[in-house]
Amino acid sequence: MEQLLSVGExxxxxxxxxxxxxxxxxxxxxxxxxxESGHRRFRRDVxxxxxxxxxxxxxxxxxxxIAEALSGLPEDRAPTKAEWARLSRGWRARLDERIALLExxxxxxxxCIGCGCLSLxxxxxxxxxxxxxxxxxxxxxxxxxxxxxxxxxxxxxxxxGRG
Amino acid sequence: MEQLLSVGExxxxxxxxxxxxxxxxxxxxxxxxxxESGHRRFRRDVxxxxxxxxxxxxxxxxxxxIAEALSGLPEDRAPTKAEWARLSRGWRARLDERIALLExxxxxxxxCIGCGCLSLxxxxxxxxxxxxxxxxxxxxxxxxxxxxxxxxxxxxxxxxGRG
DNA sequence: GTATAAGTTCAAGTGAACTTGAAGTCAAGT
DNA sequence: ACTTGACTTCAAGTTCACTTGAACTTATAC
Numbered sequence: 573m574e575q576l577l578s579v580g581e582x583x584x585x586x587x588x589x590x591x592x593x594x595x596x597x598x599x600x601x602x603x604x605x606x607x608e609s610g611h612r613r614f615r616r617d618v619x620x621x622x623x624x625x626x627x628x629x630x631x632x633x634x635x636x637x638i639a640e641a642l643s644g645l646p647e648d649r650a651p652t653k654a655e656w657a658r659l660s661r662g663w664r665a666r667l668d669e670r671i672a673l674l675e676x677x678x679x680x681x682x683x684c685i686g687c688g689c690l691s692l693x694x695x696x697x698x699x700x701x702x703x704x705x706x707x708x709x710x711x712x713x714x715x716x717x718x719x720x721x722x723x724x725x726x727x728x729x730x731x732x733g734r735g
Numbered sequence: 736m737e738q739l740l741s742v743g744e745x746x747x748x749x750x751x752x753x754x755x756x757x758x759x760x761x762x763x764x765x766x767x768x769x770x771e772s773g774h775r776r777f778r779r780d781v782x783x784x785x786x787x788x789x790x791x792x793x794x795x796x797x798x799x800x801i802a803e804a805l806s807g808l809p810e811d812r813a814p815t816k817a818e819w820a821r822l823s824r825g826w827r828a829r830l831d832e833r834i835a836l837l838e839x840x841x842x843x844x845x846x847c848i849g850c851g852c853l854s855l856x857x858x859x860x861x862x863x864x865x866x867x868x869x870x871x872x873x874x875x876x877x878x879x880x881x882x883x884x885x886x887x888x889x890x891x892x893x894x895x896g897r898g
Numbered sequence: 899g900t901a902t903a904a905g906t907t908c909a910a911g912t913g914a915a916c917t918t919g920a921a922g923t924c925a926a927g928t
Numbered sequence: 929a930c931t932t933g934a935c936t937t938c939a940a941g942t943t944c945a946c947t948t949g950a951a952c953t954t955a956t957a958c
Binding site: 752754755758762770772773774792797798799 | 916
């Protein structure tokens with residue numbers, strides 16, 4: 573009854589490469605038992621987990637974040653409806669957040685479509701010279717700083733007072 | 736009057752590392768003249784371009800796509816309002832598209848919140864066994880296939896007929 | 899009973915987007 | 929003059945999310 577799946581089967585049903593499925597197992601996103609032969613044997617509910625992974629990636633989460641989200645589910649048995657529901661609710665919140673971000677971007681742009689600038693708050697028409705300079709360092713305020721490319725370098729920390 | 740900026744100044748005002756600014760120049764996203772010394776001299780409108788780059792990245796475009804979008808602007812002079820406006824309109828369309836995608840995801844999820852599954856179309860309640868199997872390979876239909884991680888491997892192409 | 903397909907591990911490669919380091923030049927302050 | 933900071937180039941390193949390859953074992957098909 574507990575019909576287990578091989579990597580190949582999981583890969584095909586999840587629409588992933590088998591190497592990706594192995595990789596996800598190595599990363600702890602999904603779990604597998606082993607057959608006597610050493611072959612992986614997956615419970616069918618890994619397909620659900622993998623669907624979650626794919627969608628969460630689409631929303632912009634890293635595998636690490638996804639792993640953390642999934643850590644709320646049991647490893648040794650299929651999650652209950654309630655457990656999945658809890659996860660999905662949190663995921664919905666993420667989506668709402670992200671949608672709100674993009675809508676803010678879009679609406680800000682629309683209100684400034686006339687001049688085509690991207691300042692969103694301080695339109696180039698009312699600040700034709702160097703709009704960024706008046707707001708301190710750069711267009712960062714466009715981005716909400718919640719995520720996005722966040723370089724680890726220290727170079728940007730330097731301030732010279734020469735500007 | 737055409738007051739030009741150094742890498743450092745551009746970096747600070749754009750909120751980027753100087754190395755990133757040099758990198759973007761190397762990638763053709765922005766252009767610079769050179770002083771006698773060999774130092775880069777940027778027109779102030781690179782700040783606008785960089786703002787566009789940051790926001791477009793946030794929306795999920797690659798630097799290559801962004802470069803293509805920016806290629807519609809002149810390199811040798813500051814773009815006109817009309818030129819920026821054209822770019823921004825296209826960009827708005829991208830945002831709308833992306834928002835629609837996420838809303839679809841969210842709404843699909845909401846309608847299935849009861850069971851917490853992610854099948855969106857074929858709820859696990861009506862298809863309690865292996866929902867994915869009934870729809871062919873995997874949860875890909877969740878993703879709209881428009882973008883997202885698209886592995887180059889051929890591994891997934893294989894079909895065995897054993898499933 | 900052998901070919902072939904699918905599985906295993908481990909190390910190394912890939913591409914995107916940068917960063918870091920080395921080695922040296924240019925500019926400003928004292 | 930000398931130090932310091934910003935700049936130059938170029939090569940190499942980093943992280944993420946995987947893929948690819950090598951060397952080998954297990955399972956299936958004929």
